[in-house]
Amino acid sequence: MATDTIPLNTPMAAEIVRPRFDALIQQHGPSLHRLAGAYTNSSADGDDLFQETVLSIWQALPKFRGESSERTFIFRIAHNRAVTYLARRPNRPIEPVEEQIIHDPHPNPEQQLARDQQRERLLSAIRRLPADYRRVIVLVLEGLNHAEVAEVLGLNVSNVAVRVNRAKQMLREQLQPQEKAK
Numbered sequence: 001m002a003t004d005t006i007p008l009n010t011p012m013a014a015e016i017v018r019p020r021f022d023a024l025i026q027q028h029g030p031s032l033h034r035l036a037g038a039y040t041n042s043s044a045d046g047d048d049l050f051q052e053t054v055l056s057i058w059q060a061l062p063k064f065r066g067e068s069s070e071r072t073f074i075f076r077i078a079h080n081r082a083v084t085y086l087a088r089r090p091n092r093p094i095e096p097v098e099e100q101i102i103h104d105p106h107p108n109p110e111q112q113l114a115r116d117q118q119r120e121r122l123l124s125a126i127r128r129l130p131a132d133y134r135r136v137i138v139l140v141l142e143g144l145n146h147a148e149v150a151e152v153l154g155l156n157v158s159n160v161a162v163r164v165n166r167a168k169q170m171l172r173e174q175l176q177p178q179e180k181a182k
Contacts, residue, residue, distance in 0.1 A: 017062050024061075024074055025054060031142045032078050038126060038138040039082040045089070053081045068151055075144060075152045079135065125174040133167035140164055 025032075032053055037046035056077050064073055126134055139149045146160045153160070 017058075020070075021058055021061055024057065024070060028071065028074055029054075032074070035075070035078050035138055035142060036082065038134060039086060041127070049082055049085045052085060053078045056081045069148070071144075072148050072151050075139065075142075075148070079139075079152050121175060122171070125171050128174065129167055129170055133163055133170060136160055136163040137167040137171070 033046070033050045036049035036053060037043065040046045040049055057074050060073075060077055064070065068076075126137060129137065135153060136149055139152060140146075144152065146157050146164070149155070149164075150157045150160045155163075
């Protein structure tokens, strides 16, 4: 649903933009939060970036012209916000991954530990990827197809496919030595 520019401080914003905004954040908020975490080195920075991203989506949503899907639109905003955020901050050392654990009512502790360790190894390996590959693989892991990733990052589809394959290969190389050590 495309709209002309709507001033954010009017009743029209509350009637039109707010329900769309709420629905988008409810549907894509967890993905946007994970994306913010993938671009940063700490959970606090990830939370800050997520908040900036949500604010940017709120500000940009009235200008959405419908030239892409809303999903692609908000992921493009998230990517742009992350690039800006990182450009303003000095390089910081990578801190240990702090994952929110979703508790299963009947977890098998050994299986849960193995899954948690595997997830932590994968997230750590993703954080060590060069930024161009990390951006692509994170968006793919969030369920975007190659065309959507290309639109979000301003690349062509074949370039996205090459970067995805290279990122997968780098991840395999990073994770294989750990698997062989067991």
